[in-house]
Amino acid sequence: MATLRDIKRRIKGVQNTQQITKAMKMVAAAKLRRAQDNVINSRPYAKKIIEILNSLASETDRANNPFISTREVKSVLVVVVTADRGLCGAFNTNLIKETTRLIEDELKPNGIEAVLYCVGKKGYDHFRKRGYNILGSTIGIFNSLKYEQAKNISNDIIKGFLAGEFDKIVVVFNEFKSVVQQKVVREQYLPVPISVTDNSSIEGSYIFEPNQKDIFEHLLPKHLLAQLWRMLLESNASEFGARMTAMENATTNAKELIRTLKITYNKQRQASITKEILEIVSGANALKDKS
Numbered sequence: 672m673a674t675l676r677d678i679k680r681r682i683k684g685v686q687n688t689q690q691i692t693k694a695m696k697m698v699a700a701a702k703l704r705r706a707q708d709n710v711i712n713s714r715p716y717a718k719k720i721i722e723i724l725n726s727l728a729s730e731t732d733r734a735n736n737p738f739i740s741t742r743e744v745k746s747v748l749v750v751v752v753t754a755d756r757g758l759c760g761a762f763n764t765n766l767i768k769e770t771t772r773l774i775e776d777e778l779k780p781n782g783i784e785a786v787l788y789c790v791g792k793k794g795y796d797h798f799r800k801r802g803y804n805i806l807g808s809t810i811g812i813f814n815s816l817k818y819e820q821a822k823n824i825s826n827d828i829i830k831g832f833l834a835g836e837f838d839k840i841v842v843v844f845n846e847f848k849s850v851v852q853q854k855v856v857r858e859q860y861l862p863v864p865i866s867v868t869d870n871s872s873i874e875g876s877y878i879f880e881p882n883q884k885d886i887f888e889h890l891l892p893k894h895l896l897a898q899l900w901r902m903l904l905e906s907n908a909s910e911f912g913a914r915m916t917a918m919e920n921a922t923t924n925a926k927e928l929i930r931t932l933k934i935t936y937n938k939q940r941q942a943s944i945t946k947e948i949l950e951i952v953s954g955a956n957a958l959k960d961k962s
Contacts, residue, residue, distance in 0.1 A: 675936060678932055678935060679936065681932055682929055682933065682936065685925050685928050685929050685932065686925075686929060688921075688925055689922055689925035689926065689929070692921040692922045692925060693922045695758070695914065695918045696915055696919050696922060699911045699912075700915050702911050703850065703911035703915055706904065706908035706911050707847065707908050707912075709904050709908070710847050710905055710907075710908045713897075713900060713901045713904050714901065716897060717897045717898055717900075720890060720893065720894045720897055721894060721898075724887065724890055724894055727883055727886060727887040727890070728865045728887060736887075736888065736891070737862075738863050738895070739862050739863045739865050742862075743838065744783055744838045744839050745783060745838055746783065746784040746785075746786060746836065747783055747784070747786070748786045748787075748788055748831065748832070748836075748837040748840045748841070749770055749773060749785055749787050749788070749841050750788045750790065750824075750828060750840065750841070750842040750843070750860065751766055751767070751787065751788075751790070751791075751794045751798075751842075751843045752790040752791060752843065752845070752902060753766050753767070753789070753790070753791035753792075753793040753794035753795075754792075754793055754906075755792040755810060755811055755814070756792070757793065758914060758917060758918070759910055759913040759914040760913045760917040760920075761913075762853065762909065762910055762913035763791075763794070766794065766843060766844070766845060766855060767794060767797050767798075769843055770798075773785075773841070773843065784837075785803075785804065786804050786806045786836075787803050787805045787806060788805070788806050788807050788808065788824075788827070789805060789807075789810075790809050790903070790906075791810065791906075792810045792811070795808045795810060806828075806831065807827060809823070809824055812903075813910065816903060816907055818900060820903075821896060821899050821900040821903050824899060825895055825896050825899045828860070828861075829861065832861045839859065839861065840861040841857055841858070841859055841860065842857070842858050842859075842860050842899070842902055843855065843856070843857050844856060844902045844905060844906045844909075845905065845906050845910070845913075846905050846909065847905045847912065850912045850915060850916065851912070852912075853909035853912060853913055856905075858898075858902070860895070860899070863894065863895070
């Protein structure tokens with residue numbers, strides 16, 4: 672049984688932990704607000720640019736453009752976007768599980784080679800230790816997420832796709848739903864999933880300069896960068912939301928543990944005092960009997 676000193680030391684330790692988790696929750700909450708605004712602002716642009724591409728695309732574009740033309744899939748690049756740190760609940764675990772399931776249950780059984788590109792330290796450490804084929808990694812960008820970082824990642828993975836190193840690129844990331852809800856999403860990045868739509872209304876409403884095909888080809892790289900930037904922002908906001916929720920739960924659990932420990936401490940202290948009183952009374956009675 673733990674002594675009173677041990678329990679007191681434990682209470683002090685849990686109180687210190689509670690202060691840390693409370694501070695981490697406040698930091699995550701402060702960063703979440705800005706990250707959430709960035710996500711909300713990026714979504715309309717990313718959505719609109721794909722709508723424009725769908726309207727401008729034609730079957731001819733699909734056949735001749737390397738960004739949208741489909742080919743036999745023999746190798747897939749899986750881009751997994753995790754956090755650089757832990758203490759954010761199941762944020763990283765869910766991403767790693769989904770990526771592992773994609774590779775082990777869907778790609779490998781069909782004879783498709785899987786190559787990984789890891790954004791974030793947690794995913795990179797996990798898959799490197801298990802011997803997965805990792806093309807490259809980007810670590811430490813979420814401390815100060817910038818548009819140029821998304822551009823560098825986009826250039827790295829597009830280069831391999833155009834060179835024929837892999838036939839398809841899939842991005843696995845957490846989509847921000849709310850502070851308490853993040854959804855693991857798997858999106859095809861390349862070839863760009865274009866749905867050819869009826870563009871007669873656009874042709875009748877606009878004059879294209881230089882021409883519709885050139886505009887389409889000019890917008891495609893911008894679309895790829897915009898989508899990757901949105902994914903990174905979604906993951907960043909999701910991480911702060913998950914960390915805030917995890918630290919709030921940890922703070923609540925610490926409070927409950929402190930309450931339980933104090934009850935235990937008081938019970939043992941009361942038992943110790945009672946025991947001392949009984950010993951004093953017994954000693955007094957023994958002396959009285961002798962006299």
